[in-house]
Amino acid sequence: MESEIISGGQESRSFIETARRAQLVECAIDAIAELGYSNASMAEIAKRARVSKGVISYHFAGKRELIEQVVNTVMEKASAVMLPRIYAEHSAAGMLHAYIESNLEFIAAHRNHILAMMNIAVGARVDRKPSVDLELAFEPAVMALATMLRSGQERGEFREFSTTVMAVTIRNAIDSLAPLLSANPKLDLKLYAKELATTFDIATRKSPV
Amino acid sequence: MESEIISGGQESRSFIETARRAQLVECAIDAIAELGYSNASMAEIAKRARVSKGVISYHFAGKRELIEQVVNTVMEKASAVMLPRIYAEHSAAGMLHAYIESNLEFIAAHRNHILAMMNIAVGARVDRKPSVDLELAFEPAVMALATMLRSGQERGEFREFSTTVMAVTIRNAIDSLAPLLSANPKLDLKLYAKELATTFDIATRKSPV
Amino acid sequence: MESEIISGGQESRSFIETARRAQLVECAIDAIAELGYSNASMAEIAKRARVSKGVISYHFAGKRELIEQVVNTVMEKASAVMLPRIYAEHSAAGMLHAYIESNLEFIAAHRNHILAMMNIAVGARVDRKPSVDLELAFEPAVMALATMLRSGQERGEFREFSTTVMAVTIRNAIDSLAPLLSANPKLDLKLYAKELATTFDIATRKSPV
Amino acid sequence: MESEIISGGQESRSFIETARRAQLVECAIDAIAELGYSNASMAEIAKRARVSKGVISYHFAGKRELIEQVVNTVMEKASAVMLPRIYAEHSAAGMLHAYIESNLEFIAAHRNHILAMMNIAVGARVDRKPSVDLELAFEPAVMALATMLRSGQERGEFREFSTTVMAVTIRNAIDSLAPLLSANPKLDLKLYAKELATTFDIATRKSPV
DNA sequence: AATGAATGAGAATTCATTCAT
């Protein structure tokens, strides 16, 4: 509305476009989470957005770009939730605990986002040219976690272990919650979070209490 | 003479049929592992077997049966490697250790098999009629592991923890090795196995040594 | 504005869609009449419409729906021609006469329509899942005719006979004209109609004049 | 067995071949009658004969020849039943009556044969080059009947009518019994035969009694 | 005389994408 005044404005198109893109990304997330990657056709996503198929092609270069935006969106949202929680802690154990807990909370709150990510991770190779590389999407998360673990070792809080193996293990423990939750919706998340936190607290700390 | 006996006879498969089926299953495994579930079309699989598309239809009732055979084949091979190793142990910790180690060895030796399984697990749900149910293929593995862990707790070897959460965590730590290995082929498997075994030894045992 | 209303709206078909559907139904009728049910593939029908195969899928849910539309279309056209002619009569003999004559006229004018119907009737049962049930398409016509005959008996115009057997006989005498006409295009339809009308007039009436 | 003695005997092969061909024709008839023309695949027919697909190709030049044999076989059997019955009569009305009754009896006794014929008549155009021409199979029957009717007119027993139209009408009244019987197995055949005989007796005879 | 194995063409259907309006 306000934008009609600024005739020829470049901003206004950008606003509508931004909104549409966000909407389409949301619909894509839901479709992928609920139907799986390969059943989340453009037609299905468009239907969920109550919009014609052409709109997606109009706003995104192709399915590929749409999927990339899904990945980016989820990553950003997760970071926004988790990072403050982690940086609020000062001990390595505390940070690891915050990492696991905030991540599980994010999953609980955005189950479809994570489900979509996992479906994409495995299914996206569908396009001959991988639209989203596993490495690109997941490795940074592992790297960041590994760095956190290493600093815990350097501070003398954590025992010696391969930070990479441990980081991968923790990430997978977390990521696999989403499908589990999907199959068994009344899963006790609090318990699950506590179990994981305890397990990896024990598995990483230097000396038993 | 020849035809009177046949009726009702469940004559077992001919030699050549058995060989072809095995070959096609192998080609399917490779195709799925390398291209992803949905790019592993019958045409692609046939091409890898240097055989016409129709051959697959001739030997398997449909894509569904082929995929089922892939799952069965992998499961059987893995069991054949792992079970003897596990049952050779007598302590719960020993069994867990054998479980992890033999599983990683199997993965190292049959990377494509595991990659195929994971792709099927995610990709197959994607069909309107899931050709292979995730639960059917994976949950039993988790269940078996959980049972093993519970017996460890009952024997007093393991601390108290949710056996389900721990079993899921361990299985995912293992399963996620395949894609990792695929992305990073010169991964030190021995080290990885040792790290995982140590981590879950520490994470499960009752009292620190 | 545009999208708020749409939801739930059963907006009727667009002009162009209606035209395409009609065109495709016509092409299907011709293809089925000329090539037989099972040679009338979607590809063939599309080719006749000078349109890509996908267009049929775009406008019809599947072959099934297309065939259903063929049946509906033919039935409606035939009814539109015959019913006024029949209801214009007041004696049972007059109605039967009008029934036979108007039906033959319709067949003469729409030979392919009838040929298509017959091919569908026999060919469609042939699909594992019959796309169009013989009974549904043909029995009503027999039923309606039998009812007309019965009312003629009740009025005392017609002799006693099994209205079902007679209705079946008349319908088949009529329906079989189409293939006959197809094989022998210069058939004298006027004569044929007169012969049939006379035959069944004699065969049904109570007392000779 | 006995044939092994007559080494190189041409006769013995002929005997087995004749038997096989007859068996395959029977199986084809049943398959076509029960499943419809296009579902009666060579595989299905072979299965019913408990024989491999190749056998059919071995004994018949192709599906086309097999279908031709089906038509020939049915025609011969029907003639064998009907002709003696017809020629036993001496009045035209008696012959027509015998024609209708013996034909219905044949249908009752060999329902599948007639069903197969009808399915073939409509469905066989499936092959681009019609494997069986409607004309070839059905017109002779109509011609023969028309001739019979004409002789009735010449003798002064029958009224004037187009013998062709009447013959077509009668043949179709008869042929349509098979599908009817198939849809409604407990149909009263005696009644049906009596109705048809009466109807066409009335419709053809010169003067009302 | 018969079989099992393999072929390749053709079927329906699905889908991302393009384009005129």
Added chain:
DNA sequence: AATGAATGAATTCTCATTCAT
């Protein structure tokens, strides 16, 4: 900015036919 229409490639599956044994 959005839509409906159309395309063409790809997928699974079926089938008559061929061929070595």
